[in-house]
Amino acid sequence: MDNTPDHCRVATTMEMIIGKWKIAIMLNLIHYGTMRFSELRHVMPGVTQKVLTSQLRDLEQEGIVKRVVYPQVPPKVEYSMTEYGMSLQTILEMMHEWGKAHLQRKTQMLFSKDTDNQNDKNN
Amino acid sequence: MDNTPDHCRVATTMEMIIGKWKIAIMLNLIHYGTMRFSELRHVMPGVTQKVLTSQLRDLEQEGIVKRVVYPQVPPKVEYSMTEYGMSLQTILEMMHEWGKAHLQRKTQMLFSKDTDNQNDKNN
DNA sequence: CGGGATCCCAACCGATACTG
DNA sequence: CAGTATCGGTTGGGATCCCG
Numbered sequence: 001m002d003n004t005p006d007h008c009r010v011a012t013t014m015e016m017i018i019g020k021w022k023i024a025i026m027l028n029l030i031h032y033g034t035m036r037f038s039e040l041r042h043v044m045p046g047v048t049q050k051v052l053t054s055q056l057r058d059l060e061q062e063g064i065v066k067r068v069v070y071p072q073v074p075p076k077v078e079y080s081m082t083e084y085g086m087s088l089q090t091i092l093e094m095m096h097e098w099g100k101a102h103l104q105r106k107t108q109m110l111f112s113k114d115t116d117n118q119n120d121k122n123n
Numbered sequence: 124m125d126n127t128p129d130h131c132r133v134a135t136t137m138e139m140i141i142g143k144w145k146i147a148i149m150l151n152l153i154h155y156g157t158m159r160f161s162e163l164r165h166v167m168p169g170v171t172q173k174v175l176t177s178q179l180r181d182l183e184q185e186g187i188v189k190r191v192v193y194p195q196v197p198p199k200v201e202y203s204m205t206e207y208g209m210s211l212q213t214i215l216e217m218m219h220e221w222g223k224a225h226l227q228r229k230t231q232m233l234f235s236k237d238t239d240n241q242n243d244k245n246n
Numbered sequence: 247c248g249g250g251a252t253c254c255c256a257a258c259c260g261a262t263a264c265t266g
Numbered sequence: 267c268a269g270t271a272t273c274g275g276t277t278g279g280g281a282t283c284c285c286g
Contacts, residue, residue, distance in 0.1 A: 006223070007146075007147045007150040007151050007154065007166070007167075007219065008144075008147045008166075008167050008168075008169065009222075009226065010146070010147070010150070010218070010219050010222035010223055010226070011143070011144060011145075011146040011147035011150070011222070014146055014218055014222055017218075018141040019258080019259095020134070020258080020259075021134060022134075023130075023133070023134040023137055024130045024133070024134035027130040027133070027134070028130050031130065036267085036268090037267075037268055037269080038267065038268080043130070044130075047259095047260090048259080048260055048261070048262095049268075049269065049270090050259085050260075050261085050269090050270080050271090051258085051259060051260070053268080053269065053270085054258090054259090069268095073266095073267095074267055074268090075266080075267045075268050075269075076267070076268085077267080077268060077269085084228075087221065088221065090217065091214060091217045091218060091221060094213065094214045094217070095133070095137055095140075095214060096130065096133050098210065098211065098214060099132075099133030099134070099137050100129070100133060103132065103133070105207075142278080142279095143278080143279070144279095159247085159248090160247075160248055160249080161247065161248080170279095170280095171279080171280055171281070171282095172248075172249060172250095173249080173250085173251090173279080173280075173281085173282095174278080174279055174280070175249095176248080176249055176250085177278085177279085192248095196247095197247050197248090198247045198248050198249085198286080199247075199248085200247080200248060200249090
């Protein structure tokens with residue numbers, strides 16, 4: 001009863017996950033808890049304000065991230081995962097682990113151009 | 124010791140997973156096993172040959188998908204998950220489940236514009 | 247049957263400048 | 267501090283045609 005090609009529909013659903021920085025944002029929010037905008041920027045060098053803002057808006061609209069604005073003179077905005085967003089925690093952490101392993105794998109493959117003559121100095 | 128912002132690096136790693144159809148491809152290959160090119164197209168209406176081919180090439184290059192060409196007059200090419208690719212199975216299936224739930228959630232939210240006064244004509 | 251070659255558009259992403 | 271506005275580059279994805 002699950003043989004119907006709804007795999008495609010699900011992939012479509014996961015479009016909200018894609019977006020170059022969304023995964024990183026969620027991982028950081030899960031890891032650090034509530035974070036200010038500048039803190040997010042700090043742990044994610046390489047992302048611009050505009051992009052970070054838009055990605056946060058997307059996640060907010062999906063109900064995954066909560067945005068709290070403190071109306072004070074130096075603006076202060078805090079982001080955190082919603083209850084619903086936390087339902088992604090396991091998946092995200094598994095992706096994190098897999099991604100790390102995958103990086104290592106790719107790095108190792110760079111050092112094994114010739115296969116077996118280096119047995120003690122493969123970095 | 125894991126406080127360093129490698130969350131970003133991992134997100135970068137997951138770039139190979141993103142791509143509008145890669146998740147669907149992998150889910151189908153896991154679900155159905157070995158599949159021919161045309162079979163993949165069949166279970167994924169909406170994807171063109173070019174895109175499907177390129178996404179398969181990406182996955183193949185990452186060592187996630189195996190491509191076997193049978194040199195015969197009507198060409199025959201079979202795709203399947205590699206051993207390494209199967210290490211993603213749990214993640215992919217969790218994404219599948221979450222995606223389905225997320226779709227339902229969004230659908231339900233469309234029917235709850237006003238919360239409780241419409242019980243027979245909610246369109 | 248499987249897919250390469252081309253053209254093209256839309257979306258995403260980045261840099262910079264400006265604002266409450 | 268936390269954005270918005272604008273412009274522009276790059277890329278992914280789609281349509282169509284053609285080939286072994």
